[in-house]
Amino acid sequence: MKNTIMIKMKIAAVLVFVLALAVSSCQNYLDVIPKERVSDATLWAETGNADLFLNGIYGSIRGPIDFFDHGDNYTDNSISQYLWSGSRSLYVLGIETPGTTSSLQQWSQFTNIRKCNVFISKVEASDLNPDWKKVRIAEARFLRAYFYSVLWTTYGGVPIITDVLDRNTQGDEIFRARNTDAETYQFIVDECAAIAADLPAVPGASRAGKGAALTLKAWCELFNASPLKNVSNDKSRWALAAATYKQVMDLGVYSLFPDRETLFFESNNNNSEVIFDKTYLGGTNIGNSRSGLQPIGVVGGAQQSWSGVNPTQELVDEYAMANGLPITDPNSGYDPQNPYKDREKRFYQDINYDGAFWMGFESVYWTGSGSLNELDLNFGSTNRPCTVYHPRKGIEPQYYVNGHNLLSSANWVIFRFAEVLLGYAEAQNEVGPDESVYDAINQVRARVDLPPLKAGLTQEELREAIYRERRVELCFEDKRWPDLIRLKLAEKLIPGTVHTMKIERVNGEKVYEVVPTGGTNRAFDPAKNYLLPIPASAMNQNNKLVQNPGYGDN
């Protein structure tokens, strides 16, 4: 009985309290700011707080297209062994539509662009330290230009939005039409040129510096000089790219990292070669899972990786012999029945092949071996690979742990000095081959103990050598796809068949044969596929957008 009375009294007390709150709420006592959130007034009042917002933009940079269904799976460099992957089932079949889109899509970069616009407008309006403001605004403008470069290379012209959209004050003005291809390009390179002076030559680790702004500018200039955009092959465009790449080389800040094999490992983050990267932190939700998703699937009887990337014979054949000659050269010494012997260093750094040792075990891909990594030409009927290769580049043995394990802190390199040298060589060769072209490409070769290119090559021969060098040096770095697009090579190299080696044992000897692998119906329509469709959701929500040619109305 006593208990009941107590409870009733408590209820009465609570009621009084609730009533008191209800009355006082009219005076906004209840409008408290949640503890995990901060207000405008706090965030933009101190540089340390405002930095938080810019940190978020750095954190929103997209890493690779995908660590698992890797960006190179969308090209002739590699193929996914999984029938359902977006690269295989959609993109390389040439059937991406506005309604069915692959991981190559980038329209969501507009979320990052808004962040940059918010940061720039809030910081400009603030009374924060002018020196700090100058650098940080330049960083945000660099990031915005970078996000636009991703959109431009993917879609062509896009709406250039440099203010913060607000439906309450702008009304229908929030719906913006696309700028032209030329306007979008010009915006990016002008922004890079304008901020380069404000950015430090040697920035803090993983922050944008002068070199990043110039490299981004050079990359867009190279893209704009390439056949896709430069229909009349205007030489001045190539000259522009070569000059900007030269500026990066002359900064004297960057150099090739001596050990290419460990260049991408977390222990070498921010090494002398890295110009711009996306950061990861192992053991947290921003960890890097590359080593559990791409390499060979089963080692020592246990599955250790999802085996998402199967390099093609086309890529493997591009690696030179150790003597520097391509395997197609009659003097190269290449033996089709012993194809992995005496190849250049990068082959052993980048590619895991039949007979290679990985984690102390011999990799077994040959047909009839019964290995869990045995070649599966019946494509997708098992979890076995459809070529006899896996990537080794950037794969860290200590993080070779199955799946999305988020264990590594290795950064994803977006721009590095080797790309600058190769970009320079390519652009300068188009202007007119000279000694500086050889200098640049030979630096990249010397690092991996390849002899210099033979002197006196024609422009055409040099171009071929540069393309090969670039493809090999930058494989699995999401560079192949934009290269195929800008060079208009996609229509030749994406359709058709990709190949693998098939290895059988006859009388105890391995016999090698190049055969087509899965993935028929590869297609690329040059009339439309050089630009991706704008996703239907974006088209539906903004009737000022005009779809890219060939993709219908929605």
Add this chain to the structure above:
Amino acid sequence: MSLYNIYGPAAVLDGSAVQAASEGSESNPGITWERARKTNIGIEAVLWKGLLRIEGDYFYEHRGNMLTSPTVVVPAEYGVGLSQVNAGEMENSGIDFNISSSYTFNKDLGVTLGTNFTFAKNKLVQVFESSVTYDNPNRRVTGRPLGTRFGYEALGYFQLEDFDESQNLRPGIATQPWGEVFPGDVRYRDVNGDGQIDNNDIVPIGVADIPQIIYGIFANVSYKRFSLDLLFQGAGKTNIYGSNGYWHPFNNGRGAYKSNMDYWTPENRNASHARITPSPTSNNNQMSSYLMFNSSYLRLKSLNLAYSIPEFISKKVALQNARVFVSGQNLLTFTPIINYDPEIINSQGLDYPQQRVISFGVNLTF
């Protein structure tokens, strides 16, 4: 007032992991409660001294101010999410009744029978919808029940005669955009007749996975010292969407169902499964009526048979009361869906299934 969320770690800058701030969704200061207007008309009757009891109800509810997301009213380039606003409207209506009858014939025999039944209909009166779906009567979400699925209408399979000698589709057959098709692949209806299957051929498929009809039947018979209780339950007008995990054998390391043997071959033209492939193909895995399964069912949910031991026996062993019984749950199920428990609405069929339980017991009171 803008508020910023703080989160982290977001990046590694200047050599250390850093926290970050980001804009929250654009706020909606005018947020308020949902508002429901309900109407209920009911009768309750007991006739013939309890021989027949009827409870019937018609209900209608109009729900306004529902919180819905207005995202489609700004362009995708807007770059920040919008808070929900009170703008949705929905109607629910239906009937609900209970009928039971109880009669005692004599001191040995008594019978109770009853049933309950609910039929409910639901309609979205107003939602935010982009003009692309709104302007297409087949794809319009407004005016349709909540949870309506949209997809392609499967016409069956491509057959050998649909292809010419060079394995190309014959003229007049709409092309499908998900890779090369072969005999035995699912063929979809070209609703607008433009010769190609695309988003404009999407139509509502099936009914929502929330059943429109729910019913139960119960019975109790007592005869002398025996008593028998039965309960059936069932649902009607409901579909399960079974994505590829449901039907594809050996997918993702799973096993196979016996029904997977019934796949398309030139001889088995109307099989329940498309041609067999190592893993699901994009073409056969589209959201379509091919993957919608009728999951109505009637199930004997429980049965209980008991016998009370006569007092002259129980008294001898110093018991006030003794009763033995056998009971069972989920004993019988009638449903057109295979390999699935119709009470599960997870589309992969991966929830823990209902179990059949049979128990024997003795109830003793000292």
